[in-house]
Structures are given as C-alpha cells and as structure tokens.
Amino acid sequence: xxxxxxxxxxxxxxxxxxxxxxxxxxxxxxxxxxxxxxxxxxxxxxxxxxxxxxxxxxxxxxxxxxxxxxxxxxxxxxxxxxxxxxxxxxxxxxxxxxxxxxxxxxxxxxxxxxxxxxxxxxxxxxxxxxxxxxxxxxxxxxxxxxxxxxxxxxxxxxxxxxxxxxxxxxxxxxxxxxxxxxxxxxxxxxxxxxxxxxxxxxxxxxxxxxxxxxxxxxxxxxxxxxxxxxxxxxxxxxxxxxxxxxxxxxxxxxxxxxxxxxxxxxxxxxxxxxxxxxxxxxxxxxxxxxxxxxxxxxxxxxxxxxxxxxxxxxxxxxxxxxxxxxxxxxxxxxxxxxxxxxxxxxxxxxxxxxxxxxxxxxxxxxxxxxxx
Numbered sequence: 068x069x070x071x072x073x074x075x076x077x078x079x080x081x082x083x084x085x086x087x088x089x090x091x092x093x094x095x096x097x098x099x100x101x102x103x104x105x106x107x108x109x110x111x112x113x114x115x116x117x118x119x120x121x122x123x124x125x126x127x128x129x130x131x132x133x134x135x136x137x138x139x140x141x142x143x144x145x146x147x148x149x150x151x152x153x154x155x156x157x158x159x160x161x162x163x164x165x166x167x168x169x170x171x172x173x174x175x176x177x178x179x180x181x182x183x184x185x186x187x188x189x190x191x192x193x194x195x196x197x198x199x200x201x202x203x204x205x206x207x208x209x210x211x212x213x214x215x216x217x218x219x220x221x222x223x224x225x226x227x228x229x230x231x232x233x234x235x236x237x238x239x240x241x242x243x244x245x246x247x248x249x250x251x252x253x254x255x256x257x258x259x260x261x262x263x264x265x266x267x268x269x270x271x272x273x274x275x276x277x278x279x280x281x282x283x284x285x286x287x288x289x290x291x292x293x294x295x296x297x298x299x300x301x302x303x304x305x306x307x308x309x310x311x312x313x314x315x316x317x318x319x320x321x322x323x324x325x326x327x328x329x330x331x332x333x334x335x336x337x338x339x340x341x342x343x344x345x346x347x348x349x350x351x352x353x354x355x356x357x358x359x360x361x362x363x364x365x366x367x368x369x370x371x372x373x374x375x376x377x378x379x380x381x382x383x384x385x386x387x388x389x390x391x392x393x394x395x396x397x398x399x400x401x402x403x404x405x406x407x408x409x410x411x412x413x414x415x416x417x418x419x420x421x422x423x424x425x426x427x428x429x430x431x432x433x434x435x436x437x438x439x
Contacts, residue, residue, distance in 0.1 A: 068367075068400065068401065068404060068433075069404070069408075069429040069430060069432055069433035070429075070430070070433060071401065072397070072401045072404055072405060072408075072429055073426045073429050073430060075395070075397055075401060076156075076405070076422060076425065076426060076429075077426065079156070079157075079391075079395040079397075080156055080157045080422045081157075082157070083157050083158070083159045084157070084158055084159065084236045084237060084394065084395075085158075085159040085161070085234050085235050085236055085237075086150075086153060086158045086159065086160055086161070086235055086236065086237035086238070086239070087161045087163065087231050087232055087235040087237075087238050087239075088146050088149065088150050088153075088160065088161070088162050088163070088164075088237075088238070088239045088240075088241075089146055089162065089163035089164040089187075089219075089239075089240055090146065090163055090164040090165065090187065090214065090219065090240060090242070090246060090249070090252060091144040091145055091146050091147070091164050091165055091191070091211060091241065091242040091245060091246060092142075092143075092144045092146065092147055092164040092165040092166035092167075092175075092186075092190045092191065093142070093143030093144040093147070093165075093190050093191040093192065093193045093206070094140070094141075094142065094143060094172060094174055094190050094191075094192055094193070095139075095140070095141050095142065095143030095193045095194075095195050095379065096137045096139070096140050096193065096194055096195070097137070097138050097139040097140075097141065097195045097197055097377065097379055098135040098136060098137050098138065098194050098195065098196050098197070099112040099113070099135065099136050099138055099196075099197060100112060100113040100119055100122075100133055100134070100135055100196060100198075101113070101133070101134040101135070101136060102114075102118075104134065110134075110136065112136075112198075113198065114198060114199050114200075115198050115199055115200045116198050116200055116201050116203065117200075118198075119196075119198065119203070135194070135196070138197075139377070139417075140174060141174055141380075142174045142175050142177065142178055143190075143191075143193050143195070143379075143380070144164070144165075144190075144191070144242065145241040145242040145275050145277050145383050145386070146162065146164055146239065146240075146241055146242065147162070147164070147166070147175070147178050148380040148383030148384065148387075149239060149241070149275075149383040149384070149386045149387045149390070150162055150178055150182075150387075151177055151178060151387070151419050152383070152384045152386075152387025152388060152391075152409055152413075152419045153237070153387045153390070153391060154177075154178075154181070154182065155419055155420065155421050155422060155425075156387075156391045156422055157422065158237065158391070159182075160178075160181075160182040160183070161182065161183045161184075161185070161231055161235075162178060162182060162183070162184045162185070163185045163187060163219065163222070163223060164185075164186070164187055165186070165187055165188045165189060165190050165191060165210045165211055165214060166178070166184060166186045166187075166190055167186045167189055167190055168186045168187070168188065168189065168222075169186075171184065171186070172190070185222055185223055186222065187214055187218050187219055187222040187223075188210040188211075188213065188214045188218060189210040190210065191206055191207055191208050191209075191210055191211050191245070192206070192207040193205065193206050193207070195379040197377070197378060197379060199374070201378070202378055202379055204379070206245065208245055211242075211245050211246050211247070212246075212247045213247075214246060214248060215248040215251055215252070216248065216251050216252045216254075216255035219252055219255070220255070220259075225259060225260075228260055229260050229263045229264065232256070232260050232261070232264050232270075233263070233264045233265075233266065235270065236269065236270060236271065236394060237270070237271050237272075237273070237390065237394050238270060238271070238272045238273075238302070239272065239273045239274065239275075239386075239390065240252065240253065240256070240272075240274065241273075241274055241275040241276075241277060241386075242275065242276075242277040243274070243276045243277065243279065243290055244276055244277045244278050244279040244280075244281065244282055245277060249290070250286070250289060250290050250293055253290070253293045253294075253297075254293060257293065257296050257297065257300065261297075261300050261302075267300055267301035267302050268301050268302075268303075270301075270302045270303065271302070271303045271304075271305070271390070271393060271394045272297050272302045272303065272304045272305070273304075273305050273306075273307065273386065273389075273390040273393065274294060274304070274305070274306050274307070275306075275307045275308075275382075275383075275386055276290070276306070276308065276312060278309075278311070278312060279312065279315070280315060284319050287316075287319060288319065291342075291343055294306060294343065294345055295343065295344045295345060297345075298344060298345045298346060299344075303346045303347075304345040304346055304347070305345065305346060305347035305348070305349060305358075305360075305389075305390070305393055306343065306345060306347070306348055306349065307349040307351065307385075307386050307389065307390075308339070308348070308349065308350050308351075309350070309351055309352070309382055310327065310328075310330075310332070310335070310350060310351070310352040311327055313335050313336065313339055313350045314327040314330060314335065316339050316342075317335060317338055317339050320338070320339065320342040322338055332350065332352060332355065332357050332366065333357065333364055333366065335350060336348060336350045336357045336358070336359050336364060337359060337364060340359035346360055346361075347359065347360040347393065347399075348360075349389055349403075349406075351382070351385050351389075351406065351407075353369075353371065354368065354369055354371045355367060355368045355369055355407070356369060356385065356389070356403045356406055356407050357403070358389075358399055358402075358403060360399050363399070365399040365400045365403060366400075366403070367400055367403040367404050367407060368407075369407030369408075369410070369411055370407060370408060370411035370428075370432050370437050371411075372411060372414045372415050375414035375415070376414065376415060376416060376417040377413070377414060377417040377418075378414055380413065381410045381413055381414050382410070384409045384410045384412075384413040384419055385406040385407065385409060385410040386406070387406075387409055387419070388402075388405040388406035388407070388408060388409030388410065388425075389402050389403060389405060389406030389409075390406075391405065392404075392405040392406070404429075405425075408425060408428055408429055408432065409425065411428070411432070411437070412424065412425060412428045415437075415438070
C-alpha cells in the first residue's frame with residue numbers, strides 16, 4: 068500500500084491546487100512541567116498527565132507552585148498547522164484568520180512564505196503542556212471569541228471572498244469549538260458566498276470541530292446541520308474527529324459509551340457516520356485511523372510513535388495528509404494512510420515533512436525501518 072501511495076503522491080504534487088483555509092490562529096508555546104530541578108540548565112520533567120494530576124491534587128486545600136519551561140515557540144491553531152502540511156504537498160494557499168492585523172509575528176513566516184495571508188484579528192495565545200502520554204492545551208481566546216462574520220467580510224471584502232472561494236479546490240474552516248461565531252461564519256458563507264459560486268461540484272470541504280466538549284449539545288447539532296447544507300449545496304464534505312470527539316458525538320446522537328478508549332472503532336465510526344449526511348466521516352485514534360464514505364468502512368494502522376518529539380499539532384498534520392488525499396481523489400484507505408504518515412513524520416521530527424521526505428518516510432515504513 069505504501070508503494071502505491073508514493074506513486075500517487077508523486078503524480079499529485081505536480082499540480083498546484085488552490086485552497087482557502089481559516090479561521091483560527093495562535094502563537095503556541097510548547098512547555099514542560101518541571102518535576103526536579105538539578106541545576107540552572109538541567110531538570111527532569113513531569114512525565115505523565117496522571118503524575119501532573121497528582122501534583123495538582125496534592126495542592127488542594129493548601130497551595131502549590133509549578134515551574135514550566137518553554138521548549139518551543141511556534142505558530143498554532145488547527146488551520147495554520149494543517150496549512151503548513153498542505154503547503155508541503157504543493158497547495159496554493161490563501162489563509163484567513165486570527166493571525167494579527169498588522170505585521171505578522173515571525174512564527175507565521177512558514178505560513179506566509181509563498182502564500183497569501185489575511186489577518187482578521189489578533190492571534191490567540193496557547194501553552195501546550197506536553198507529557199509522554201498526551202498534552203494539555205491551555206488557551207487565551209479573546210480574539211477568537213469576538214471574531215464574527217462581519218469581521219471576516221471587512222478584512223477580506225465580500226467580492227474578494229467570493230472570488231477566492233470560486234477559484235479554490237479545497238476549503239477548510241476549522242476550530243468551530245474555539246470560535247464562538249463560527250456557525251454564523253459558516254452560515255454567511257452558505258448564504259452570501261456560495262450562491263455566487265457556480266462550480267461547487269469541483270470543491271472539497273474539510274472540517275475539524277476541535278474538541279467541542281465545552282459547547283452545548285444544541286449548538287453542536289446546529290453546526291452539524293450547517294455542515295450538511297454545504298453537502299447539499301454540492302460541495303464534497305468531510306468531517307474529521309479524534310476518537311474522544313467521535314465518542315462525544317455518538318453520545319450526543321443517543322448512544323451512551325461507558326469507556327471511550329476501548330469502544331470499537333468500526334462500530335463507533337459507522338454509527339456516527341449514519342447520523343451526519345455528508346460524504347465522509349473520519350475518526351483517528353492515536354494508533355490507527357478509519358473513515359466511512361460511500362457506505363463503506365475503511366481502516367488503516369498508522370506508524371505509531373511511542374516517544375514523540377512533539378505531539379502538539381499531530382492531529383492537524385493528520386488532517387493535512389488525509390484532506391490532501393481526499394481532495395486528489397485517492398482511494399479512502401490511501402488517504403487515511405497519507406494522514407497517518409504525515410502525522411507520523413511530524414511527531415518523530417517535530418516538523419511537517421516535504422513531499423519528498425514523505426515519500427521516503429512511506430518507503431521506510433513499508434520496509435519496517437521506522438524508529439520508535
């Protein structure tokens with residue numbers, strides 16, 4: 068399978084496909100929590116979320132302090148992280164979002180290079196607290212909370228936005244959970260932009276809700292109905308969920324789940340897909356990925372990495388790989404494989420791979436030569 072994907076990828080990247088992506092944007096600081104400090108330059112980190120929880124619990128009713136150490140500063144947000152992955156596959160990018168309205172912060176250099184970037188509001192701020200078994204994302208969201216459809220139109224111009232969407236092959240408007248007016252933005256696109264776009268059948272839309280747990284069930288269901296309207300308008304639409312999010316969606320649709328981690332992936336994916344009238348539903352746990360499209364179920368094992376160099380942004384890189392394969396018309400299993408490979412390279416190297424690097428990575432995976 069890897070060899071077949073390499074051949075398809077080599078052909079696909081010869082064509083530059085235009086994309087419009089938005090609307091979030093963060094400046095991320097990836098941090099460790101210090102367990103023991105040995106000298107000014109050396110420390111041991113808190114290894115697991117459970118260990119961190121114990122530290123917090125031990126301070127209950129008393130007080131406690133923790134040292135955090137910044138290990139990286141980078142651009143953040145579902146849209147920017149996904150965009151970097153897509154750019155490495157040759158996507159022609161227009162990015163619209165909360166990346167600042169003046170001069171771009173240097174962290175956005177990789178996003179801006181060779182691309183058009185339109186700032187709507189200031190970026191959010193994130194501490195990504197990383198552990199060996201996961202991460203805790205702590206966000207300051209005021210700019211994202213306030214941004215609305217009028218802000219987007221004011222920053223881009225309605226006529227220009229119509230032109231951009233008309234020319235794009237790929238659309239992705241993610242992080243619904245953190246952008247409080249995202250449903251309003253989607254509705255604006257549906258009512259004020261798409262009626263002026265004739266070639267909708269040639270377009271692909273990929274959406275990531277990004278952990279909607281804090282939003283009400285009524286709001287989430289309303290957003291799902293908006294997604295279905297994009298599909299009804301003739302745009303091939305896919306929704307990507309991690310397993311936790313998929314379990315939350317299943318419960319919202321009336322299926323209680325006692326244990327998220329052990330719930331069967333196929334049963335979960337099939338159930339949620341039946342509830343949402345779009346072309347494709349993707350569910351990606353850590354070690355594998357699955358999707359339902361055309362009434363059929365597909366699942367692939369990923370190149371799991373037990374000791375990631377960087378995990379913040381791994382899901383966005385999966386989205387980039389899958390969405391690119393989906394856009395290019397790859398077989399569903401190959402799109403899933405490209406998603407897991409894009410993420411697998413990222414967590415091992417702390418960055419997104421170029422198309423050539425991904426081709427080599429896929430062949431190393433095939434030969435069983437991947438580390439960790």
